[in-house]
Amino acid sequence: xxxxxxxxxxxxxxxxxxxxxxxxxxxxxxxxxxxxxxxxxxxxxxxxxxxxxxxxxxxxxxxxxxxxxxxxxxxxxxxxxxxxxxxxxxxxxxxxxxxxxxxxxxxxxxxxxxxxxxxxxxxxxxxxxxxxxxxxxxxxxxxxxxxxxxxxxxxxxxxxxxxxxxxxxxxxxxxxxxxxxxxxxxxxxxxxxxxxxxxxxxxxxx
Numbered sequence: 001x002x003x004x005x006x007x008x009x010x011x012x013x014x015x016x017x018x019x020x021x022x023x024x025x026x027x028x029x030x031x032x033x034x035x036x037x038x039x040x041x042x043x044x045x046x047x048x049x050x051x052x053x054x055x056x057x058x059x060x061x062x063x064x065x066x067x068x069x070x071x072x073x074x075x076x077x078x079x080x081x082x083x084x085x086x087x088x089x090x091x092x093x094x095x096x097x098x099x100x101x102x103x104x105x106x107x108x109x110x111x112x113x114x115x116x117x118x119x120x121x122x123x124x125x126x127x128x129x130x131x132x133x134x135x136x137x138x139x140x141x142x143x144x145x146x147x148x149x150x151x152x153x154x155x156x157x158x159x160x161x162x163x164x165x166x167x168x169x170x171x172x173x174x175x176x177x178x179x180x181x182x183x184x185x186x187x188x189x190x191x192x193x194x195x196x197x198x199x200x201x202x203x204x205x206x
Contacts, residue, residue, distance in 0.1 A: 003151030004077075004151050005105055006131075011145075013107055013110065014193065015191045016106035016110075016111070017079055017105040018077070018078050018089065018105075019076070019189075020075070032070045039066075041096060046082070047079065047085070048080065049190060050077065052066050052069070054071070057187065058188065079188070083113070086111070090114060090118040094119070146160045146195050146199075147160055149190045152185075154184050155181050163199070168202075174200040177199055
């Protein structure tokens, strides 16, 4: 999905997105139970965050509550922190054969190699072509590296700047700050582990 392609900045090799979908009237039979199984596989593979926008992400809502509230309208999105986790998930999904549509986003070469390693051929490719227009009005690159992990921009520039200031002053740890930021992204696509690295790295160089 295009809203997951515009992540920018450092440590993108620790950031991979997955999205689960189904098509009404095509593969929606018993979809809630199959989606729960797909979520279990994502958790077993090491997903650091995931969620259903109707309920919230696991960084702020218990996993079992999200699973219990799944409906045929649910759309599951989440994040991994390594190519190895992506490979594990692809292998387990292939073996389970749940009949769901799976989207993986991340560094293109790594995503392609993960697919090939598991014997899968991507059905469709989407590319981010960059940013056009009055780019001088955008936040700085360090801030965008964090805000773009929420494709719907539910993590505001100003909140990230304030959180970084608090981290720099030792008022909050990078880990706690990243979790607070992740909670603002209701669909679970925000990678709090990468945000933690970015916040800590900027503090060390400030």
